[in-house]
Amino acid sequence: MEQRKGSTILFAKPASIDAFAAVGGKKECEGPLGKEFDLCDTDTMFGEMTWERAEVAMQRLAAKKCLEKAAIEANKLDMVFAGDLQAQCTASNYAQRDIGAPMVGLYGACSTMAEGLALAASFCAAGYAKHAMAMTSSHFCAAERQFRFPLEYGGKRTPNSQWTATAAGSVLLAPNGKGPYVQAVTFGRINDMGIKDINNMGAAMAPAAADTLLRFFSDTGTEPADYDRIFTGDLGAVGSTLLEQLCAKGGKKLTNHSDCGLLLFDREAQNTGAGGSGAGCSASVLCTYILPKLVRGELKKVLFVATGALMSTTTFQQKESIPGIAHLVYLTSEAGSHS
Template identity: 60%
Template sequence: MRKGDTILFETPPAIAEFAAVGGKRESEGPLAARFDLLFEENTLGQETWEQSESQLQRHCLDLALQKANLAAAQLDLILAGDLENQCTASAYTLREVDVPFAGLYGACSTMAEALGLAACLAAAGFVGHAAAMTSSHFCAAERQFRTPLVYGGKRAPTAQWTATAAGCCILAGKGQGPFVKSVTFGRVRDYEIKDINNMGAAMAPAAAETILRHCADTKRTPGDFDAVFTGDLGIVGTRLLKEILEKEGLKLDNHQDCGLLLYDIDTQDVQAGGSGAGCSASVLCAHVLPALRAGKLKKVLFLSTGALMSQITFLQGESIPGVAHLVELASEKEGQA
């Protein structure tokens, strides 16, 4: 069933299993104990940062499949993406996995995009099992979007730290859950932010837009949920999101940002918080989904937010569009979304 921009599932698909993998800085953060696998060095034994990110994804996929007691061949589709040009981290990972592959790019919004699309396919019966997976790598992203690490430039206070992390969910038409109750795919919004070191401000308006549309479609408010998780808005974007929603008459008292959960901003040098496609993906799989499965959370909204610039558009002086996709998650299948 569809209401406005929101797809509501009469039979909610299940997230059968999930896994989170991280790097060195993630191993020093507050969620470290909840990751399935952490690496003490970010090369993962590879020659390039790009190869390292592919290894990060492969470990994450393998762990999720092991936990689900599935072989890769039992997947009907893998939806995956990353921050590298042309989703090469995902493509290079999956060249060794003989499964149909749909590459996605929504920048840091990719995990919610992949999860939402996989849920639609599973609910419709087009796939028996599908994987939704995203990753990011600090060194690969810095080299691509900003400056090489050896440059040694000082980071702005509004800058965010790209997570070296990956998250993977295995979707199925039925299972123990947690469950995907509804999906609201976001619209691109551009508030003329041009500062590549202020992604939070660029993405916050899109997050506010998607939350407002979901609430209008479903006749609910954020207060109807245990928590609203956004993907890596950081300190600046979180503040702006709440300001925008308050002007629309919507309070967001139960908000948590994945970019502020992954790291301890008081003790770790991450400026305004975490970011990257692997940020919300890893927090989802290491923190949110386990809490839902354990019954500590009953129902939540999960939004991944993305800044849709490229290194070329930035150099051309273009502003930075943003998008945010929302997935409603619940610990129990019963009860219509």
């Protein structure tokens, strides 16, 4: 029977990750993880006429490749949890026209992959789904003109700004399988420390990441050192520093922390400022770096904590502060126990 401790749900029978796939654009595939992507496009258009349609194509390709790896048809999907950064999650909605499975649309900004993964695992662990998919995406060009400036404007980026990934990730879960496994999930709470700078997402999201991590450690009675690695996404260089300071202040020193925004790109060589961001960033790093290492046994126990800045174009223009949220997924290479 599933057990809840505080904010954390511990699964008596953990859901298995049966397949995963990642699709990336030109810059992503030129980065440190480029060779690990399942599919790449050298012009980031994916054969489409607009950036928004290119993102739809990315999600569709990621889902197709994931299903191919699992050797199942789309009609076997009991539920899809999908989201993106486009207004009203249109990239996900349009991609699902071709997939045709029952769908729950999500908006958690950069936290969407962890949110979808946690929900899909919960459905599988509870017996509500035999096959559940979590997927998300982002596209640099679509996101920039929606949240910041038209690309034609040519505005100079601030040093603490992050580069929205052009990428998509898809993960297929089932109640039984060879793993990796989702042992537990912690759904985050809104944190708002009054940050209003849309170019400083790391600072807006770091408090939420610290809050979720500290709650998880308290709920489970564990320490950061009990895990091989703690991955956040996507705090970048600024947010990662703040996270470690906040956790230390809360009595938990992080010496094994990595951020997906700092793994996807070579910041200096690729000129990506404080690192990567976007819903597709943590999703693609999960599928190209974290899960493969769990499959190979190079990592045994991992915390995947994706973070999101939950502003909109309207709230930003109205000078509102930026709420942050972070969802945590505890992954293991073997079924084992929660400890």
